[in-house]
Amino acid sequence: DAKTTQPTSMDCAEGRAANLPCNHSTISGNEYVYWYRQIHSQGPQYIIHGLKNNETNEMASLIITEDRKSSTLILPHATLRDTAVYYCIVRVLMPLKTSYDKVIFGPGTSLSVIP
């Protein structure tokens, strides 16, 4: 099961910052927070990930609270092309017999960027 909760949908005005929240209150100390997005009729696309420090790349910024129970993805200047479903994912560690983790998606947040 997904270990995150996100709002079902959000709107954002074009050119403004889009702030997408995610709750992951049961996250473990060695689990990362990942964000993906899925534009209509395409496969999910990786955006950013982090452990406990804030992260920034060319696409977005990720702010993780000090207690790591929640995070916010920030798209600094949203464009119409940012309209998509955004998924917040906690990488769940597999049982000891393996050393691989799963990428488990929840329902995500449908972001609509409005002209």
Place this chain on the structure above:
Amino acid sequence: EAGVAQSPRYKIIEKRQSVAFWCNPISGHATLYWYQQILGQGPKLLIQFQNNGVVDDSQLPKDRFSAERLKGVDSTLKIQPAKLEDSAVYLCASSLNGRGAEAFFGQGTRLTVV
């Protein structure tokens, strides 16, 4: 760098027929995932391979679904026989390894069972 390739893009079959999907991951990627995405939902992990071995297939309906990854490269996912509820997009993804590496997704195969 070439991305994850999937074929076909679209498939329409009648219920009880068989269907197969093909995935070619990014070269050098050890981990391969198959997901099922029903309209309006997030992708659901069906099976995960590490090289040519299965590391998780707990969500795969094994009475009708099967998957293989021969030689640790290409993979096929098969449904036999198909049911109406199998109508979905089937996504393949790959990553360099299964430990935190970014997963790259293909465009998916849209299956319609009528």
